[in-house]
Amino acid sequence: MTHFPPWPAPCLGVCYYPEHWPAARWAQDARDMAALGLRVVRLGEFAWSRLEPSPGQWDWAWFDKAIETLAAEGLRLVLGTPTATPPKWLVDRLPQILAVDAQGRPRRFGSRRHYDFSSPEYLQEARRVTQAVAARYGQHPAVVAWQTDNEYGCHDTVQSFSESAVRRFREWLRQRHGDIDALNAAWGTAFWGQTYRSFDEIDAPVGTVTEAHPAHRLDWRRFASDEVVRFNRAQVDLIRAHSPGRAVLHNTMLFFAEFDHYRLAQDLDLVGWDSYPLGALENFWFDAVTKARWLQTGHPDFAAFHHDLYRGMSRLPFWVMEQQPGPVNWGHWNPAPAAGMVRLWTWEALAHGADVVSYFRWRQLPFGQEQCHAGLHTPDGTLDTGGREAAEVARELGQVDLESVQAAPVALLLDYESLWSIEIQPQGASEHGLRRCFEAYSALRSLGLDVDIAGPETSLAAARLIVLPAQAIVGEALASALLRAVQRGARVVLYPRAGSRTGDLQTPPALPPGPLQQLIDLRVLGVESLRPGVSRPVALPWGMGYVEQWQERVEPGRRVEVEASDAQGRAVVLRSGHVTYLAGVLDAASQRQLLAQRAREAGLGPLALPDGLRLRRRGSQVFAFNYDAQLHTVPGPEVRWQLGGAEVPPHGVAIGLLAEPGGKDAPLNATNHA
Ligand code: GAL
Numbered sequence: 141m142t143h144f145p146p147w148p149a150p151c152l153g154v155c156y157y158p159e160h161w162p163a164a165r166w167a168q169d170a171r172d173m174a175a176l177g178l179r180v181v182r183l184g185e186f187a188w189s190r191l192e193p194s195p196g197q198w199d200w201a202w203f204d205k206a207i208e209t210l211a212a213e214g215l216r217l218v219l220g221t222p223t224a225t226p227p228k229w230l231v232d233r234l235p236q237i238l239a240v241d242a243q244g245r246p247r248r249f250g251s252r253r254h255y256d257f258s259s260p261e262y263l264q265e266a267r268r269v270t271q272a273v274a275a276r277y278g279q280h281p282a283v284v285a286w287q288t289d290n291e292y293g294c295h296d297t298v299q300s301f302s303e304s305a306v307r308r309f310r311e312w313l314r315q316r317h318g319d320i321d322a323l324n325a326a327w328g329t330a331f332w333g334q335t336y337r338s339f340d341e342i343d344a345p346v347g348t349v350t351e352a353h354p355a356h357r358l359d360w361r362r363f364a365s366d367e368v369v370r371f372n373r374a375q376v377d378l379i380r381a382h383s384p385g386r387a388v389l390h391n392t393m394l395f396f397a398e399f400d401h402y403r404l405a406q407d408l409d410l411v412g413w414d415s416y417p418l419g420a421l422e423n424f425w426f427d428a429v430t431k432a433r434w435l436q437t438g439h440p441d442f443a444a445f446h447h448d449l450y451r452g453m454s455r456l457p458f459w460v461m462e463q464q465p466g467p468v469n470w471g472h473w474n475p476a477p478a479a480g481m482v483r484l485w486t487w488e489a490l491a492h493g494a495d496v497v498s499y500f501r502w503r504q505l506p507f508g509q510e511q512c513h514a515g516l517h518t519p520d521g522t523l524d525t526g527g528r529e530a531a532e533v534a535r536e537l538g539q540v541d542l543e544s545v546q547a548a549p550v551a552l553l554l555d556y557e558s559l560w561s562i563e564i565q566p567q568g569a570s571e572h573g574l575r576r577c578f579e580a581y582s583a584l585r586s587l588g589l590d591v592d593i594a595g596p597e598t599s600l601a602a603a604r605l606i607v608l609p610a611q612a613i614v615g616e617a618l619a620s621a622l623l624r625a626v627q628r629g630a631r632v633v634l635y636p637r638a639g640s641r642t643g644d645l646q647t648p649p650a651l652p653p654g655p656l657q658q659l660i661d662l663r664v665l666g667v668e669s670l671r672p673g674v675s676r677p678v679a680l681p682w683g684m685g686y687v688e689q690w691q692e693r694v695e696p697g698r699r700v701e702v703e704a705s706d707a708q709g710r711a712v713v714l715r716s717g718h719v720t721y722l723a724g725v726l727d728a729a730s731q732r733q734l735l736a737q738r739a740r741e742a743g744l745g746p747l748a749l750p751d752g753l754r755l756r757r758r759g760s761q762v763f764a765f766n767y768d769a770q771l772h773t774v775p776g777p778e779v780r781w782q783l784g785g786a787e788v789p790p791h792g793v794a795i796g797l798l799a800e801p802g803g804k805d806a807p808l809n810a811t812n813h814a
Contacts, residue, residue, distance in 0.1 A: 145456065146284040146385065147216045150490050150542060152534050153180030153498030154516065155462060158206035159190045160505060166206055169502065170213040176516075176527065177534020180496050181210050182461065185220025185290045186252065188269055189227035200276060211282035218389075218461075218498075219277055221375050223266045224290040225252045230265060237262035239300035242346045246302075251509065252290075253297045257367040258305035263374060270375045271382070278383030285387040287461065288375045291414065292368050292390065298398040299364045301344045310339045312363045326644040327355035354564045355645045361560045365399035373407045391461035394420045394446055397574050400556040402595040405453035412461030413450045414500070417442050417485060419464070422471035425575050436478035437791065440754050440767040441582040443485055447492035448581070449554060449593040451545070460489045462500035465526030466514025474512070480791035482529035484765055487793045490537075491756040491763035493545035499530055540782050540795055543759030547602035548590035549744050552581055555596045558612040561641050568669020570689045573610035576635065576725075580609035583732040588747035588755045589739060600625045604742040606632045607735070614639040619655035626659060626718045631742045633735065634721045636690050640664065653721070660716040661697030664723070668692075675727065678712045680704045682737070685730030687712055692723040747775055753788065757798075764794040 154173060158166055173181065183206065184191075192198055210217060226237060231249045238246040239256040247254045255262045277283055292298070299305075317323035320338055329335045334353055336342055345352035345360050376388050387409040392401055394416060405411050417438025421431055426439065434440065450458045465482055467474040477485075482499075489497045504515040504524075516527035523531075559573040566572075577593075584591050584607065592603070596618045600606055606625055611618075611634075619639075622632055639653030648654030652664040668691050670676075675686035680703075687706060694711050696702060704713040706724075713734070714721045720738060725731075736746040749755065752768025764774045766788040774786045774794060784794030 145387070145495060147496060148179050149457065149495040150537065151179040151496055152177060152486070152530060152537070153182065153218075153496050154178050154502045155182045155498060155500045156210075156502045157186070158183060158202070158209075159187050160508075161503075163202065163205060166209045167212075170210045170215060173210075173215060173502070174213040176531045177537075178215070178530070180216045180218060180284070180498060182218040182220060182287060182498060183207075183210075184273070185222055185287060186225045187220075188222035188225055189229075191222065191273070192227065192269065195229060195233065198272065207277065207280065207282065211280070215282065216284040217280070217282045218285040218287055219273065219283055220287040221266075221270045221273060221289055221379075223255070223269060223288075223375070226255050226262070226265065234261045234265070236302075236304070237265065238302075239297060240302040240305075242299075242301055244301065244347075247297075251295070253295050256300040256302050256304060257298070257364070257371045258300060258302060258308045260304065263371060266371065267374055267378060270378045274379045274382035278379070278386070283383065283386055285389055285409075286379045286383060287412070288372050288379070288388065288390045288408075290391060291393050292372065292404070293396060293398045294393060296398075298368060299360075301346055305364075305367070306344050308367070309344065309360065309363050310342055312366065313342060313359060314339050316359065326646075327353060327359075328644075328646065329353065354561075357564045358557070358560055358645050361564075362400075362557065365403070365556070368399040369403045369407065372404055376407050387456060389459065389461070392450060394442075395424050395574060395578075397556050397559045401450075402453050402556070402597070405455075408455070410456040410458060410495075411450045411454035412459035412496075412498075413446050414462035415443050415446065415460050415485065415489070416462075416464040416468055417481075418475060418477060419468045419471040422473055422475075425572065434767065435475050437481055437767045438477075438485075439582075440752055440765070441578070441585050443488050444492060444585060444754065444756065445578055445581050445593070447489055447494065448548075448552075448591050451493050452593045452598060453595065457493050457495035457545075459496040459498065460494050461496075461498055463489070463497050465499045465501075465516050465530070466504075466524060467512070468514070469510050469512040476514075477526075478769070478791050479525065480529070480789075482526045483533050484767070484791055484793050486530065486533045487536075487763065487795075488756070488765055490542065491758060491765075491795075493758065497533075499526065536783060543761045545758050548592040549602070549604045549742070550584055550589050550591045550739070551594045551598075551600055551603035551606045552577065552584065552591050553596065553606070553608045553611050554593050555611055555613065557643075558610055561612045561645055562610060562637065565641075565645070566669075567667065568671075568690060570672065571669065573612070576609045579728065580607055580635070580731065580735070583728065583735050584739075585754060586732060586749055586751075587736050587739060588749050589744060590757055600630070604630050604744060605735075605739050606630055607635075608633065608638050609635045610637065611635075611639070612637045612641050613643055614653070614655050615643065616655055619658055622656070623658055629742075630718065631738045632659060632719045633738055634660070634719065636667075636692055636722055636725060638721070660700060660714065660719045660721050662700050662714060662721060663695045663697075664692045665695055666693040676706050676724070678704050678706050678724070678726070678730070680713065680726075680730055680733070682733055685733075686727040687724035688727055689725040691725075694721070694723045749775070760798045762796055762798050764788050766790060766792050
């Protein structure tokens with residue numbers, strides 16, 4: 141591979157749509173971008189109908205000019221393949237490219253992402269347009285990267301229930317299971333008389349009278365995920381052929397697990413993601429109190445969680461491809477970020493290792509579905525709050541050299557197949573694997589710990605504390621990797637449901653936690669899910685805590701110590717040496733204390749940070765972020781501040797160097813430990 145990165149890292153960028161504005165305005169826009177301190181511009185990802193207004197008739201002139209205009213200001217370009225928006229004429233010519241919803245209705249033209257990942261005709265068209273764009277601009281000196289499509293799966297588009305999809309699913313099943321008897325055995329179709337005689341008898345798992353077979357659903361989810369990966373790979377291959385030396389990325393989404401991102405990332409040079417902290421807070425699972433508390437800042441761990449997730453799977457440093465600059469248009473409610481938050485979010489991304497943070501979008505539009513979505517400028521071109529804060533970070537970036545990112549001492553496992561299995565078989569309405577991962581992550585981060593999010597195949601070699609909040613499916617390879625980690629001294633914390641299913645969604649023959657019995661000798665005999673409001677007291681070593689949402693009935697083996705039980709004597713916290721098994725979901729405060737305790741055992745220095753203050757390290761550099769509306773002091777005096785100081789104002793940022801030698805894991809303050 142050629143020398144990377146061909147962009148000035150780290151730097152800021154912006155998403156720009158020349159097709160939305162008169163050509164006479166582009167040159168001024170380009171000058172203003174450069175003057176603001178932006179270095180990278182993404183464009184083109186929705187422009188198909190303007191590049192090919194009629195079948196086979198290409199109109200390159202305007203795009204050539206837009207590219208030259210931006211390049212003339214020294215801006216580096218990321219070109220998007222425009223496959224998220226097949227034009228009207230294409231849909232009319234080939235209606236079979238439309239995705240089909242679970243009720244069998246084709247999705248319609250008039251917004252975006254209306255295509256079917258499984259349509260052979262669409263794949264051919266996507267290749268055709270990718271080839272055309274990549275051939276034309278692939279060698280352009282200003283082009284430094286390519287974005288494939290846009291946000292695969294956005295607007296609930298991973299699964300399509302079309303005939304093409306079902307045809308390909310049958311073939312996929314044949315590849316996976318070999319013969320139909322093997323499928324019947326793997327799925328357990330003996331139940332309710334669902335035995336199949338051939339792969340051709342199998343449909344998509346929708347429209348059934350009551351829930352479809354869980355193993356059928358899991359394979360369907362795997363298949364749909366593989367279709368996304370295959371669609372993407374077709375574009376990547378063409379781009380690489382026509383545009384050597386440029387990075388290929390995709391912009392992934394927030395709190396989104398509909399396809400296996402680790403697999404997609406294997407085909408990319410880097411992973412970008414789209415960060416909308418306020419929309420995410422508003423539209424996801426947070427309760428009303430939490431939504432009110434972080435209304436204008438977003439949840440303090442939201443962005444960090446995604447940075448750590450996508451950094452972990454990105455070969456080159458990850459990017460934030462779209463950063464919220466002001467109110468969005470798609471939340472249930474759309475507040476404005478508090479003053480300082482655009483700057484804070486940008487620095488948070490850089491602290492986590494982002495190479496590029498790119499704002500969405502340059503200027504708010506006076507028309508279209510996103511008319512109410514803020515940009516760095518108002519529709520008349522006035523620099524808006526987000527634009528001013530972006531300029532501030534651009535200036536600050538010139539003052540602070542960033543150290544290199546090192547492996548974090550804590551690893552948190554996040555596995556897409558396990559998340560799907562919990563979604564398919566929740567067994568309790570509160571069960572939500574991704575949420576459980578986020579809450580464990582949030583507990584760790586509120587202790588001032590740096591976390592790497594790992595997939596089931598990611599190396600765990602550097603981790604001293606490994607947390608598995610929702611790892612329902614555990615293969616032998618992962619169990620062995622965990623065993624090796626324990627043997628070299630790492631602490632492992634297994635949450636309920638760990639190892640509770642095989643890859644075919646069966647119960648492990650020796651009962652859960654299945655292969656994890658190599659780490660801790662116990663058997664889960666039964667599980668209960670608990671409705672909201674039910675809390676069962678547990679005597680924890682440091683005081684009273686509660687089990688909520690989920691509790692298991694566990695039989696410990698002889699070498700397993702029961703560290704905490706509930707009032708009825710049921711074991712809740714069990715341990716065997718370095719390995720802890722939680723047989724119930726602990727309330728947030730107890731979860732935090734337990735993780736702090738295990739972190740301390742692992743030689744890490746967990747801190748009791750004030751609510752809203754967060755820390756992150758890059759080498760010996762420490763970043764402090766204050767999401768709160770009141771001033772907070774960073775614990776500990778041993779930092780030589782480069783930007784700001786120990787007293788971090790509301791919504792402020794501070795950056796400094798740890799004075800302690802060797803200090804990347806060194807606690808900031810020995811007297812303030814959690
Ligand atoms: C993203 C998308 C952008 C834009 C943005 C608005 O999901 O990639 O095209 O729609 O949201 O917040």
